[in-house]
Amino acid sequence: MSLKGGYFGKLLRINLTNRTSTVEDLDPAFLKKYVGGAMLGTKILYDETRPGIDALGEENKLIYTIGPLTGTDCPTASRMNIATKSPLTGAICNSLSGGFFPVEMKWAGWDVIIIEGKADEPVYILIKDDKVEIRKAEKYWGLNTFDTQNYLKEDLHDLNIRISCIGPAGENLSLLSSIANEARVCGRKGVGAVMGSKNLKAVAIRGSNKVPIADQEKFKAAIREQLHEFKESHIAYPVFSKTGSTCGIENASGLGFFPIKNWMDTGVVDVSDTLGSKVFLTQVQKGNPCYKCPIDCAKVRMVKKGRYAGISSEGPEFETVYSLGSTLGIYNSDFVIAADRLCDELGMDTIGAGVTIGMAMELYEKGILTDTEGLDLSWGNEEVVLQLLRMMAYKEGLGKLLSDGTRKFAQAIGNGADYYAMQVKGLEIPGYDVRGLKSHGLNMATSYTGADHNRGYAFQEIFGIPFPHAVERLAIEGKGALTKWNQDFCGTYDVVTLCEFPTQMALSGTAQRIVAGLLTGATGIDYTEEEVWELGDRLNNVCRMYNVREGFSRKDDYLPRRIQEEPIKEGLSKGEVISKEDNDFMLDEYYEVRGWDKNGIPTPGKLIELGLEDTIKDLPASN
DSSP, rough: OOOOOOOOOEEEEEEETTTEEEEEEOOHHHHHHSHHEEEEEEEHHHHSTTTOOOOTSOOOOOEEEEOTTTSSSSSTTTEEEEEOOTTSSSSSEEEEEEEHHHHHHHHOOEEEEEEESOOOSSSSEETTTEEEEEOOOTTTOOOOHHHHHHHHHHHHHOOOEEEEEHHHHHHTTTBBOOOEEEEEEOOOTTTHHHHHHHEEEEEEEEOOOOOSSSOHHHHHHHHHHHHHHHOSSIIIIIIIHHGGGGHHHHHHHHHHOOOTTTTTTTTTOOOHHHHHHHHHHEEEEEEEOOOOOOOOOOOEOOOOTTTTOEEEEEOOHHHHHHTTTTTTOOOOHHHHHHEEEEEEEEBOOHHHHHHHHHHHHHHHHSSOOOOOOOOOOOOOOOOHHHHHHHHHTTTTTTTHHHHTTTHHHHHHHHHTGGGOOEETTTTTSSSGGGOOOOOHHHHHHHHHSSSSSGGGHHHHOOOOOOSSSSTTTTTOOTTHHHHHHHHHHHHHHHHHHHHHHHHHHHOOOTTTHHHHHHHHHSSOOOOOHHHHHHHHHHHHHHHHHHHHHTOOOGGGGGHHHHHHOOOSSSTTTTTTTOHHHHHHHHHHHHHHHHTTTTTBBOOOOHHHTTOGGGGGGGGGOOO
16 A cells, blocks of 8 residues: 555654654555644654653653645644543543644655654754754743744744744643644643643644645545535534634533532523623624635634723633633633633633632532632632733642642642532543533543543534434433444544544534545545544544553543532422432443443444454453
8 A cells, every 4th residue: 555645644743852854655554544733643652652750750742643634625624633641640641732833744755744852952843844943942931822923933034934832821830731833722631731741842844745645536525515514504603713612602501501600500590691702792803714614614703892901712622611701700702712811821721720629619608618828719710810810820839729620629739629529530621511421521531632522512402403313312222222322423534634623513414524525535545434433433442442451441430429419409400410320321322322331441343343442451350
């Protein structure tokens, strides 16, 4: 098998310890099986690291991967993944982002960039096509992400060079830190801390190569079908292109599953008129689409008057409205924009940061957290939230206690604090109270990265979309099979790579056929619809095997006790829980349809079926 298009077939390996870079050829058969994005990065990390490594140690790696569609004319394909071992969860970390860095990486001629080792001083990496330099970065260390990018572009005399960097949170190894590339973010799971642990401030990249396409006619035909489906969708252009992900807030609040006050008062407050999409629509200044995206969901919003006047942010997205708004008892869109901007500057994940502060506020109210160093952690205190975000990024005072997320915060506090930690596997739960969304809850419990809505988004429950079939959101029966379907569906697009949002909204019924055409046309490698569908299944299994090798099993696939024991108070989801018995019922079904045993371990037969037989050696002895 030879590469005809879609790839350059090159891997760039950068060792920060000895400051060297080497080029390696990628095996076409390896690319056929693992394709790109999250699966290619996971498989390389699996093969090149041993179990039990320190995620913030020199042995861990940062692996940038894109897909065969990246940098082409394919819409919504400017996506990249960063794979590493998460210091927050101890599990596999796949963190995806859009923007322009991914296409620049492809144009520079690289399908994979592996960063390993640790520099003995702050550095940044400069890549211009096949020229690679490791340069000193003392002058940028300490800068926020916006200033880092602006000053680097100015110093390099290139305003169009694309930059991936960390802010103070990553430098100080906060496990809530993220990696920014312009206005986009690889967030969650502590990926910024891994970059900071290597004394790496930034990666700057510029390319001039054109991506080869194997069959232009077939590729363009698939693109035409993709664009036609976007146009026919009653959501993609009419709604999502105008509001972005905030379009889901009214629906979530109206159905009673938008979390309020650390999930304590879900359903009690309807935020439609204070934090809904119509409010944020009035603050939109302009769109900022990813490369070759006709939908343009990313919106720059600015506060026009009042205390936060003049502050702008690309966002906030649905999740940030929850984490820096409703879960803190704050119903002020101006504040959410300001707090979102501050998190982006500091290089902090908005979900993890906000949910951790919300937990602290509830512990303060209940008298469990008593030493706050004079800070008033009452619900709705906007000033203290902004103060805590800065303290968390710099690990100062109380901020140091909060800077590593809810699980570690609960462990430090003790006294039953873990009940109020809204996390799975150490990762904070996003803005869906899953007591009212059973399949989405099972996805949060079983997602390979921890609680992550993007790993298996249950759009059937959330928006009532009857595909592949209609579902009852409050029923537990059949949710194991549905969760597998959703995780494999979403996983496919993290591999190829395409943005999940428009795929779910416009392509759910035609996606496999369109992607098969895109991949075949771009690469010249024949992909059937069945092979495309199998990509998501293979991704979820290789990620599960990474976690199994790290000691994860059924014991780690449970939701927090609050979700199991405490019913939603009011609203259309009133009285709902996902009890341990419900969790177990759905897990049993899920493991069965996955081809895993009762302990959540993939069977040898399943691994052989997916071509993952080389991982069988890492199964626990009982298997």
